[in-house]
Structure formats: C-alpha cells, structure tokens
Amino acid sequence: MTTPTIERHSFQTETKELLDLMIHAIYSNKDIFLRELISNASDAIDKLKFEALTNPDLPKVDEPCILLIPNPQTQTLTIEDNGIGMSREDVVNLIGTIAKSGTREFMGALKERKQQHGEVSPELIGQFGVGFYSTFMVADQVTLETRKAGEEHGTRWQSAGDGTYTIEPVERASHGTSITLHLKQEDSEDGLHDYTSEWSIKSIVKKYSDFVNYPIQMDVTHTDYDRDEAGKVVEGSAKTSVKRETLNSMKAIWIRPENEVSEDEYKEFYKHISHDWHEPMSWFRMKMEGTFEARALLYIPEKAPQDLYYREGKRGVQLYVKRVFIMDDCKELMPDYLRFIKGVVDSEDLSLNISREILQQNRQIRAIRNRLVKKVLGTLENMATANSAQYLQFWGEFGRVLKEGLYEDRENQEALLGLLQLSSTHSPTELTTLKDYVSRMKPGQDKIYFASGEDRKTIENSPHLEAFRDKGYEVLLLTDPVDEVWTQSVYKFGEFDLQSVGKGTVELGTEEEKKQAEQALEEKGKTYGDLLGAMKGQLSEYVKEVRLSSRLTESPSCLVGNPSDLSPQMEQLLKSMNQPVPESKRILEINPNHPLNQKLQALFAANQQEPALADYSYLLYGQALLAEGSPLPEPAKFSKLMTDLLVKAI
Template sequence: MSAETFEFQVEARQLLQMMIHSIYSNKDVFLRELLSNASDALDKLRLEALRDDSLGADTSDLHIAIEADREARTLTVRDNGIGMSRDEVVHLIGTIAKSGTAAFLEEMQRAGDTAAGEKLIGQFGVGFYSSFMVADEVTLLTRRAGEPHGTRWSSSGEGTYTVETVDDAPQGTSIELKLKPADAEDQLHDYTQSWKIREIVKRYSDFITWPIRMAEPKPAGGADGADGGDGEEGAGSGEPQTLNSMKALWARPRDEVGDAEYHELYKHISHDWVDPLETIRLQAEGTFEYQALLFIPSHAPQDLFMQGYKRGVQLYVKRVFIMDDCEELMPSYLRFVKGVVDAQDLSLNVSREILQQDRQIQLMHRRLAKKVLSTVKEMMTAAPDRYATFWREFGRVLKEGLLGDPENRDAILAASTFATTHDKDRPTTLADYVARMKEGQEHIYYLTGESRQAVENSPHMEAFRAKGIEVLLLTDPVDEVWVDVVPGFDGKQLRSVAKGEVDLAGSGEDAEQAAGEREKQQEEYAGLLGWMTEHLGDTVKEVRLSSRLTVSAACIVSDADAITPALENIYRAMGQEVPQVKRILEVNPKHPLIAGLNSAHAARPDDPALGETAELVHAMALLAEGGELPDPARFVSLVADRVERTLHA
C-alpha cells in the first residue's frame, strides 16, 4: 500500500509545536519514555506468547537495542516485542494525547514554567511526543507479532504525518530520531555520545527487566575521542553491551535501594513524571510467598473518576510479567495505587477469570489493602504535609471504600479526615472529634452540601453554632451516600443536623425551662402550624416549630431515615427512579416574620394574603439550603407584589 499523508488536528499541531520549540531543561527524559514503551512491548509479547501457542513469535532473545550514529546524527531505539498493526499505529500514534489534548494545552499554558510543563507531559500520556524536543524528524517502523506486513509512520511535527505498509519490517518496533543539529555549547544534550546514553539508562532505566544493549556509536569522521574510553571490554569494537543491571528492586534488600531508584521504577510503571508521594514495601513469607512494591502518587490522574480508568498493579510470577492493571489485587477505592506484586506460587498462564476465584489472590488483595490503609494512617502523624497532599488528591476516592468494603470500614475511617467547624484551616479525624465532644453530647453531627461556604451558611447550623457544638462539613458527592451506610464511630452515631428533630437543651434547670417555653410556644402556634401544614400540603409533609433556628425564619429538614434531596439527584442522574419525598418545614417562633404571621392568622384566618406569605416562607427556606423552587415564576411574582406594596405603604 502506498504512503498516505494525514493532517494532525489543530490541538495536536499546537502540542507538537510546544515540543519542537521546548526549552525544558530536562530533555533527557525523552529516552526514558521510549525505553519504557519498549519494555512494555516486550512484556506484552511474553504474555501473548504464553497465552497463544500459535502466535509464532520469536521470544528467544527479547531485548531493547540503542543505536547512535554521530555522523548522520540519528538515534534509534529498537525492540523485538509485540509490535503494532497499521490500525494500532493510526489509533495510538497518530492520535496525540488521547487522555485530553485540550486539557493538556490549557494546563501547559496555565503552568507558565518549564518544570511544571515537564510534569504535565507524563500526566497526560504524551511521552512519545517528547521525542520532538530533540528530533527534527521521527520515524517509527513496526510489525505486530504474527502479522506478515509492517507499518512505517513518520513526521517532522509540522502538521502532517505519513503512514505506509512495508513488507520487510522485523518483529517489534524501532523509533529513529533525526536529532537536531549539535550545539557546540551544549554537549550535555548530545544524544549521539555513548557516555550520555549510558548515563540516562543508568539513571532512569537500570531496573527494567529486559536487557538494554548498545554498541559503541559510529564515529563522526572516524574519530571517537569524545567518549574518552570507559575501560569496558569490547568498547569501541562495535560489540553490543548491556547497559542496565535488570535487577528487580522489590527483590533486593531494602538497604541496597535508594529513593531515587524507587522513584524511577514508579515513573516507569505509571508513566508519571513526578516522584511518588509514598513508597510501600511488603514481603509475605510462609505457605504463600509474595513481594509487593507499591506507590501512592503525588497527584490524582485526570481520568481517576472516569469510566474505563485503568486500575490495579502489575502482576509478576517468579519475576515473569503476567499482566498490567491487575484489578483483582487492589480494591477500586485504592485504584490510584501503582506498583508491582511478584508471587511465587501462581501459574504463569493465569487468566483474569482464574484470578477472580483464586484464594491466594483474595488473601493478597486483603493484605495489600490493609497495608496501604495503615500506611496512610501513619502518614497523619509521621508526615502530616504529605498526608494533607494525599487527602486533597485522593480523599474523595478513598471514602468510596466506606460503601463497598465493610471489612476495612474502621481502617478507612481511621485514615480519613473531614472539614469541621472547629478549625477552618485544619480537618479533623473522627477520633479527635469524639475527644472534643461536649459533656452530654451523644452524636457526631455533620451536614452535607455542595461547598463549605454553603454548608456553613445553612440555617440548619444556627443552633449548633450558638451552642458551640462542632459539626463536620461534608461536601464531596460520595459523602451523601456513605453517611447513610456507616452507623457510627467509637460508639457514637452519625447524625445529620438537617434530619429529624434536634434537642440541644441538655439536662438540668435550663433544660426544664427550655421544655416549658417550648410547650407554651406549641400551644400558641398550634393554629398556625395546622393551617400551614394544610395549605402547603402538596409540597411539605408537616410544618412544626424549630429548635435548630436562632436567626432564620424557617428551614427545610428531612425525616431521620429519609434520603436527602442531593442524594435523590444523584440517584436520578444514575437513571434510577426515586419517588418524590415530602420534607418538613420548620419555623422559628422567635423570628418577627413567623410571630407576625401567627398574629395575622389569629386575627384574620381567611385572608388570602396569608397563604401567599406561607408560600414565600417555604420558598425562602428552600433557597436558603440551595434547593430548587417548584415554581420560580410564581415566587418572583409574589416577591414583586410584596415589594410594590411596601412602596405604597
């Protein structure tokens, strides 16, 4: 098939121009990305060959080769891994930044500095295109294992790329970079120098489990003085040498591995460009042996909450790669955790179906989850700044475990913190909340809402604020759900300040006095409450006096066992039918509006204007909690009418 030329989309062209004209100081990372991709291709071929005997692929000497030509100024990274079909090339290579080119460009422009830009490249999955930082032209030649024809892709990054089918491509993928002209003043970025290539491989890719081989680069003009010799056997002879140690970090003694090596392994398996927040090592011995090296990232990926997010850790069996994103090893609420698990007693041809039923996998799943949760809890006291970063990035997803993992519910609660009225700048643990509870307080109080400001300004908070009772401020969508599932903490029940009746009177003489005053108010307002309940019967279940209001005229509350309006909306957004639940209107007998309405009702119970006033009270209560009015136009009409009357009074 003849070569076809395609145009990049507008956003893709913008991205390529950023790469081509990049001023990033750390250009070296382009080679790390290419080596990581090559390693992944070898892993995939090994796995495919185990599963498919008819593949016909050569797996006798799987490796990565680097070739540099100083005279031609080319650098080639070649692997004999799984390779790609023509369709895969067009889909995976011809489409830049599938995770969101537009969002990437926006973040790049917002970042405004080179260091932040480097981090974003890996975050948005465009590492292959970092090659254009150092190359004027990139050519990719690939053939998928088991297929007769190969594919060549090439581009100079100027807006187009070509794709053609070739007959003589070897199995695997090679990427040839036509390097930019040499800068005599910038020898640190001459990627035809063998010492430079060795340095990058040692720094970033020493742990890769496949051999990375390189023959001495072809000299420019027959000279090889730039390298100065390194004393290795075969140097300068053209004989390929292995540059990496290929040692599995998780199998080496802890005191032999530094943080830098751990961080590079994390970047290799996660394709992130930022160091992890926390490194977790685990070694299980006994009847079932396995080793785990897990990482908590420093930031949440863009697609963490999107359907199809690839979660799970890499599974190895006796150092042989089995699968990426092994979901069975990690619960969904820990899907942000990356890492490696190497088991000793599993079959090499294990499948996902077998994993779902395997008892050893289930034991590993539980142990790994408990280890991650205990590590997060330790961070609270040992590294509070890192914990604060963790909670900001992953607290929302961690709380999903309160719904689906009853076994670890206490551990999740112990590792969680929540915004609170006690301290605006510092969230609290439930243990600290309980320790601060006032004498006689029986419940842990909370209020859910869309934002901290909305929750703090809610009328439901007034009595609690007046009495200095601490309230948790829960503003994540998942909070609406888990608070109805978790019964309590440390023997204390979780109680919403917007549900049921609230009694904050306590005990003693003050309580008796409050009870007497309330009984008197109940008698005084009985007529108004009955009339309002009947008049608003289509929208409310009941109208009653409130003990939670000190400033506002009214508020809307739910029954103690009813779902909140926000939760109703979540269920409806998921396509579930939820019956409309009538809620309760509470009025403040000490507010002038309610007191005046009570007096007016006693004097002229048949006045139509009173019904309109009752509707306004209900509508204002809905608006105060951020709810939606059933008939906004009528509300506006009633308010306009009342304002006009005041002008003529």
C-alpha cells in the first residue's frame, strides 16, 4: 500500500498577516468562531440539497446534521457536517489561501478599527470570506478533513497557524466536512473559555445559531441516581449515560407559515428575544421581495422598558442573515424614535457578519429600514382605527418617543402627525387627533392653535388663552418637553398652519369680526400710543416692544414672541441640557380694556414724567412672567415694589 503524500505549503503573504492578527487576539469576542463554523456547515448542507436537485448522482440529505464533538481529555472540539464537502482543489482555493480581492481591504479595516477603538467589532469577521480563520483565535492547531459528495477520496488540511499548512489525501467514509480544533488553554482575561464545556457550547449555540435550519447536535452526559422511599439519593447509585441532544430550537418562526404558528409561540418568542416578562401588545410579520429578500417579525411591547430614555439603552431589532444571528441591536434597521420595537429581521442577501460601518452605507439596509418603518406606522394607524382603547394604551407608553419622529423623520412626518393623541381644551380628560380637531374648527378658522407649558393646569390659567376661551376656539395643550422641539419644525397639518397662542398676533372670528377688532385696536392705539413708547423705554432691558393686545380679555398683560422665537419652555429645556441659548427679548402686550391699564394711561396723560411709571411698567412685566409660569429676572426688586404698592394702597 502506498503511503499518502503529505505536501507542505506556505501561506500567501497576506494570509500570514491575517493569521497574525487573528492569533494575537484582535477580537475581544472569540466565541464567534463557533458561529462561523456552524454557518459554514449549514451552507454546505444547503449546497448539497441544491446540487442534488439537478444532479441525480449526488446523495440526498435525508437527515442533515451538524455534530459538535467536545473532548476534554484531548482538549479538542470537532465540528462535523454531512453537507456537500470539498475536493482537494476546493480546499486549496478556499482554505489554503486567501485569494480574495478584498483581503487587503479587510486587513486595513481590522487595523484601522484596532487603532481607533482598541479592539475590533466581532461583526467585521467573515465580512471578506475569511471566517474560517477565526478558529486560530481559540486553537493552536486546526485539522480539516473533507470529502466532496460524488467523489471517492477525501482531503486532510492541517495548520498550526505558523505560516504553513499541510495537505494530503485521506480515506473518509462519507461526504461532508469535519474540523477539529486543538484548543488553547482557558484564559478568561483574554476571552478564551473552555470550549469543551457542555455549558459553554450550549450557550454559544443558543445565542448565535438557535434558528439555523438544521439540527446542531452534541452527545451530552447525564447522571441519574437511585432514591430511597423518602426520596433521598442512594449513595453510590450514580449511573451515567450519554444521549445525543439537539441544541438549537430551529424554530425560525418568521419563516414558518403564519397559520402554523400559535399565539403562544409568538408570545414565547417575544419573551426570548426581549427578556420582557410582559406579553407583547401586538406583533406582525412581513416579507420583502424584489431586488432583495428579507423577512421580519416585529413586536410592539405592552410596557415601556426602563431604559427607553437612556442613551446607553439597547436600540434596534435583531439582525439575522439566513437565520444566523449577527447582532441584537441593529440601530441601522430602525430609527431611534421607534427604538421600542422588538423583533427579528432576517436577510437572504446580506453577507454574513456585515460590519456596522458597512451597514450604514448599505443600500439594502436602507431599503429594508424604509419598508419596516412604513409597516410599523401602518400597523399603528390600523390599531388606532380598529382598536382605539389599545392604541391609547400604546400612546400612554410610547407616545412621547413617537413624537421624536416628527423632527427626525421628515419623510414620514405626515403619517406621524396622523398618529398624534393630544390634550386640548375640548375635553378635560379625552385626547384628540389633529383630524378630529380640524373637524371641530370654527367657520373661517385657518389655523390649528396650541399652547405649551409644564402641565395642563398652568396652561389653562395662562392669559394667552383668554381670547380663545372667550370666543370658543379649541386649543391643543402640549405638556411634554419633546413638544417644544417638534413644534419648532412642523408648520402645517394638511392645509392648516400650526400656531402657538403665545407667538405672533391673534385674529379670531369671522372676517367681519376680525376687521372690527382691528379697527377697535387702532382706535385704542391713538390713546395709548405715547404710553406704549414710554413703557418700552422703561423696559428696554427686558422687552423689544410694548403693544396693545387682542388676545387678553381678563389679565392686564402678557408676554409673546415672534413666530420664529424660541418659547420660554424651549429656552429652559436647552439650559437644562447645558446648551447655549441665544439672547432674545419678547413683546409685552397690555390689555387696553383692563382697569389697571386705563388708570395707568390716565396717570401718564396727567404727567408724562410720572416717576412711578417705571415701577408700574416693571410690575406689569413681572406679572406677565408669573402668569405664564416663568421665573422673574429680579425677584427681590419685584417683591419690594409690590410691598411698597400694597403699603400705599392700604
């Protein structure tokens, strides 16, 4: 019998560099080597199934299997499959060398990431078809034995990652591939675990490969004991047995026909991926076809997670490629304002372990994201129509987050506006949509009015609402901090402008009523004109203008801004975030029909040099600030003036 010829070869220069990077622990998460090998094994079975469809000479895979064989005594781990296998030429081309054009780019990406972040994201590995080499992160020596389906002889490839490898023919009983890793010593500081441990293997498979189509199996040792009548273990009765177990669930329920998946299975899967002990509020599936293929199973939680507003909280859905887990917080698939959505997106076309850097530039990812967003918003719209009670429950948990999309996502702004549920003066308890608000608008009304503040009571007591209340105009009451942001960037709903009651001028009523009000204000202006100019001079440090008001019916004064000005609440929000706030002054409006201002006008008419005018002007300004809930610039000054005024009055 002829002794098989063992050939020794040197790796290409680029391959040596890559192996060096692998061996010197450039990756912090070394567990992913097993994901790579399982994924390769799954692909090999897929290929054999496909080839067997057109080549009747190839064997059929009746019982596809990926077998894991740990051996603590020899410190080895073998991964074996009954897939298509490889010929000697395949081994040389695919394993022995890295003849890919992207190798240099891959190594460049590795080095750049290492320099910038101190470690390399595990998602990079395999990006350029070099996933097999991840084995050298955990093994001192790797032995691969394979036989291609339809061929008689097999091939053995072996390397210690030292720049050389050997290749030789080998007898192998069946087609497929087995890869034996001679494992390095366990080192927790270096991220090396005991990969012969049943617990370690099970946890890695559960995390990364639970939904691979084929059974991932391992022989597991069980110990049973005899027990006495009291149920206690009988000493010395231990009996060990070995049973082959399937480690993965293979329950990729997003692939199975919808009518074959029970409600309980959907709920169980949600808890598995979300670690939420509540049941989901709702879920839906979608299949994307065309230039790319992908499936999604997405959930709307019942309760908001505690980290919903934490910057460090997890964001995004899980990404799978051909049912192989890639990452559990793929931010690129879901915008931040939908960060509460949980679920899985499984692509058939993306390359395995696509990096975050490439995700950000990938057209398919952007296309998938757009489809997902429209599906989520459409689902919420259907919920609001078909089950208003459930939607109001959703809004109570996630409404504030959804509002962020109004300024983050211009493309879907119209859909998001339709989903809003807002408080208004129409009802003390019930929320309203913008569509319902419009349906209740008065004849001739061409604006949607809103007021913002810390809470509903403060807004309702604001002098800005007096004319609206007097004439029966509905006003939206916005109390969430995010309302200050989105109302700065949303200007219309349908054909109607949105206007703050605290900005610009107010013109209410029919055209005839507006004309009459304008004429009345002009007449009052003839009387108050000089007083307004004098007050502006006294308050020039605080306001940019003093004018008569058409919005006040009860209060003597209020402060308003121009349409482009920041609201006081927005200024406070920016200050609380240590953001620079531009210097701005507002407009003081005074009510010409209020007795206080009428007496002030009479006092000024009698003596335009009246010394008390400055004090009264400041008191009116301070009163306007307090009425809207804003702080006084000089509280001590206001308090002293008020005390002096009370003393004189008494």
